[in-house]
Structures are given as C-alpha cells and as structure tokens.
Amino acid sequence: MHSKPVSQRFGLMLEAFCRGCGMYLKHLNRQVEAMExxxxxxxxxxxxxxxxxxxxxxxxxxxxxxxxDYMEALQGFICPLNPVHQLGNL
Incomplete structure (x- = not known):
C-alpha cells in the first residue's frame, strides 16, 4: 500500500466491491465497528x-x-467467514 499505483488499484477494487455487495454493506460496517x-x-x-x-x-x-457502546457493537453481527451464521454475544 506504500506504492501509489497499488493504492489506487486497491481503492478501485474496494469501491467496486462495496458497490456490488448491496445490503451486505450494512453488515460489513458493523464488523468494522466491532474490529475498531x-x-x-x-x-x-x-x-x-x-x-x-x-x-x-x-x-x-x-x-x-x-x-x-461496546455491547451494541459486539453483539449479533453476521459472521465474517460465513454470512449464513449470526454471531451471539462476545
């Protein structure tokens, strides 16, 4: 990611992925919040x-x-490895 062309390419791929994931984007945001x-x-x-x-x-x-705020972020989000499963309490 230190190289500008690589960074730009990654940004474009990430944007395309986010546009294509539709309703799953909300779940991804919750996972990112939990990780943060x-x-x-x-x-x-x-x-x-x-x-x-x-x-x-x-x-x-x-x-x-x-x-x-931690309880809300770390409960009931979709499993990142298998979206079929919803995780419980952490």
Missing part, C-alpha cells in the same frame, strides 16, 4: 495498562466490554 472497538481495547491494554497486573487488566477489559 477491539483494536482500541488492545491498544489501551498495551500502552496504558502494561504495568498493571493481569488481574487488573482483565478487570479493565471486562468493565470496558460492559459499556453500552
């Missing part, structure tokens, strides 16, 4: 909580996962 939430949590654990004990890190993780 999980990435955010891991970054916080790596940077800010690295000096704390594992028990304290788990407590922080559980507290964050119980927040309403």
């Amino acid at each position: 939430k999980l990435i955010n949590l891991t970054d916080i654990l790596k940077q800010e909580k690295k000096d704390e004990t594992q028990k304290m890190q788990m407590k922080f993780l559980v507290e964050q996962m119980r927040r309403p």
Whole structure:
C-alpha cells in the first residue's frame, strides 16, 4: 500500500466491491465497528495498562466490554467467514 499505483488499484477494487455487495454493506460496517472497538481495547491494554497486573487488566477489559457502546457493537453481527451464521454475544 506504500506504492501509489497499488493504492489506487486497491481503492478501485474496494469501491467496486462495496458497490456490488448491496445490503451486505450494512453488515460489513458493523464488523468494522466491532474490529475498531477491539483494536482500541488492545491498544489501551498495551500502552496504558502494561504495568498493571493481569488481574487488573482483565478487570479493565471486562468493565470496558460492559459499556453500552461496546455491547451494541459486539453483539449479533453476521459472521465474517460465513454470512449464513449470526454471531451471539462476545
């Protein structure tokens, strides 16, 4: 992705994919939101909580996962590997 032609080609393919996936685009957006939430949590654990004990890190993780915005993002989205399955609670 560091090369401009490769980046442009990838952007065009991504745009074509998004235009072609129709109703599935909403589900993809939910999956991206869930991934962003999980990435955010891991970054916080790596940077800010690295000096704390594992028990304290788990407590922080559980507290964050119980927040309403995390609960909404991480429940009931379509499985990325097999769209036939809807995932439950994380």
